[in-house]
Amino acid sequence: MNSPKALVFDVFGTVVDWRGTIIREGERLGKAKRLKVDWAQFADSWRAGYAPAMGRVRSGELPWTPLDRLHRMILDQLLEQFEIRNLGETEKDNFNRVWHRLSPWPDSIGGLTRLRRKFVLATLSNGNVALLVNMAKHAGLPWDCILSAELVKQYKPAQAVYQMAASLLDVRPEEVVMVAAHKDDLRAAQQAGLRTAFVPRPLEHGPGRGADPGPHTGFDLVAPDFFDLASQFGA
Amino acid sequence: MNSPKALVFDVFGTVVDWRGTIIREGERLGKAKRLKVDWAQFADSWRAGYAPAMGRVRSGELPWTPLDRLHRMILDQLLEQFEIRNLGETEKDNFNRVWHRLSPWPDSIGGLTRLRRKFVLATLSNGNVALLVNMAKHAGLPWDCILSAELVKQYKPAQAVYQMAASLLDVRPEEVVMVAAHKDDLRAAQQAGLRTAFVPRPLEHGPGRGADPGPHTGFDLVAPDFFDLASQFGA
Numbered sequence: 001m002n003s004p005k006a007l008v009f010d011v012f013g014t015v016v017d018w019r020g021t022i023i024r025e026g027e028r029l030g031k032a033k034r035l036k037v038d039w040a041q042f043a044d045s046w047r048a049g050y051a052p053a054m055g056r057v058r059s060g061e062l063p064w065t066p067l068d069r070l071h072r073m074i075l076d077q078l079l080e081q082f083e084i085r086n087l088g089e090t091e092k093d094n095f096n097r098v099w100h101r102l103s104p105w106p107d108s109i110g111g112l113t114r115l116r117r118k119f120v121l122a123t124l125s126n127g128n129v130a131l132l133v134n135m136a137k138h139a140g141l142p143w144d145c146i147l148s149a150e151l152v153k154q155y156k157p158a159q160a161v162y163q164m165a166a167s168l169l170d171v172r173p174e175e176v177v178m179v180a181a182h183k184d185d186l187r188a189a190q191q192a193g194l195r196t197a198f199v200p201r202p203l204e205h206g207p208g209r210g211a212d213p214g215p216h217t218g219f220d221l222v223a224p225d226f227f228d229l230a231s232q233f234g235a
Numbered sequence: 236m237n238s239p240k241a242l243v244f245d246v247f248g249t250v251v252d253w254r255g256t257i258i259r260e261g262e263r264l265g266k267a268k269r270l271k272v273d274w275a276q277f278a279d280s281w282r283a284g285y286a287p288a289m290g291r292v293r294s295g296e297l298p299w300t301p302l303d304r305l306h307r308m309i310l311d312q313l314l315e316q317f318e319i320r321n322l323g324e325t326e327k328d329n330f331n332r333v334w335h336r337l338s339p340w341p342d343s344i345g346g347l348t349r350l351r352r353k354f355v356l357a358t359l360s361n362g363n364v365a366l367l368v369n370m371a372k373h374a375g376l377p378w379d380c381i382l383s384a385e386l387v388k389q390y391k392p393a394q395a396v397y398q399m400a401a402s403l404l405d406v407r408p409e410e411v412v413m414v415a416a417h418k419d420d421l422r423a424a425q426q427a428g429l430r431t432a433f434v435p436r437p438l439e440h441g442p443g444r445g446a447d448p449g450p451h452t453g454f455d456l457v458a459p460d461f462f463d464l465a466s467q468f469g470a
Contacts, residue, residue, distance in 0.1 A: 144371065
């Protein structure tokens with residue numbers, strides 16, 4: 001691969017550990033509010049609501065809705081389903097913002113810091129801008145630029161999202177590498193002319209669940225973590 | 236003023252010294268290419284072409300055109316006017332990107348670094364995203380987020396630009412402070428409901444020219460530099 005100019009990153013699961021963080025914060029909340037909840041199941045259910053919620057936006061059933069609001073819609077259903085009935089509005093809003101406080105994988109900050117010396121680094125996430133800004137500030141993620149599906153009001157894998165990244169960074173699509181732990185994201189990026197780097201995250205869905213299934217082929221690059229990704233790019 | 240959540244910054248003249256940098260790079264170019272040019276006059280003419288060029292976009296005479304391209308249109312005219320005829324395309328393109336390499340005022344990085352501990356800091360500039368990203372990387376400006384007129388395809392002082400900042404940062408307009416050395420920018424921000432901080436930059440147009448004229452009143456805050464701005468905000 002010719003040296004790229006910019007690397008754009010999927011965030012949830014690729015850069016940060018949504019499941020581990022939600023379980024941790026859930027357990028803390030559960031203790032404070034005397035709840036009996038399986039927080040691993042709660043985290044998985046929250047994330048499972050994500051694709052259908054985006055689907056309702058994509059189909060036009062919902063108008064454009066930022067991810068914070070979709071997360072809240074799913075959360076409200078889950079609070080019913082898990083019979084959690086003693087949270088006030090401030091507590092609900094704060095718990096919904098756990099997505100702003102997700103912890104990076106152990107290699108994320110070190111790897112990004114090395115890569116940033118050589119390339120422009122941007123998010124390219126379905127998370128809304130405020131969510132991504134707050135997350136970066138909280139976790140210390142060293143982005144050069146926050147790019148979000150919100151900027152084109154369409155969710156990945158819509159082609160417009162990937163095209164927007166190249167356009168706003170003023171580089172050709174083939175000068176951009178999409179980095180993700182999810183093959184459907186990378187395949188859509190390829191269709192838009194971007195290069196791709198697959199970073200499997202076998203712990204994303206919990207111990208023993210494994211990385212995104214199927215052969216790890218068809219991408220410009222596969223790296224076990226961001227340190228290795230930086231080494232492969234000479235950074 | 237209640238404590239704000241985000242500070243958004245005008246960039247050219249407020250955070251960086253366009254005139255000094257263009258003169259410096261112009262002199263270097265002039266030496267290499269044996270040019271006899273008054274680079275201070277050249278810099279002033281380049282900047283003077285900015286408002287009319289944006290006016291052509293605002294009036295609809297030109298479709299949306301990112302600032303890099305407007306800068307290049309003005310540069311091409313100036314190269315004629317100053318009878319500079321020995322630059323190749325790569326040299327012209329590189330000189331046009333001097334706007335990506337502008338030097339910060341002496342207090343900019345230190346002041347922003349203090350402010351960033353307490354607030355979300357974003358650009359809110361007519362510069363296009365790539366220009367602002369490259370400038371931040373080159374100068375080490377510690378932004379949390381790059382916001383640009385390009386995201387709404389309208390130039391300041393259009394209300395849509397200021398509204399976009401509050402919307403993407405997911406805060407109310409009155410929770411955002413616009414920081415600028417230019418009163419027209421601040422007045423437009425006020426119309427959109429933002430708070431305002433005026434930071435006069437008496438050297439923007441060269442020694443002896445003075446800051447934006449008229450009384451420094453009508454703003455929530457006036458600070459002589461970013462260190463003082465940080466102190467006034469308790470940062």
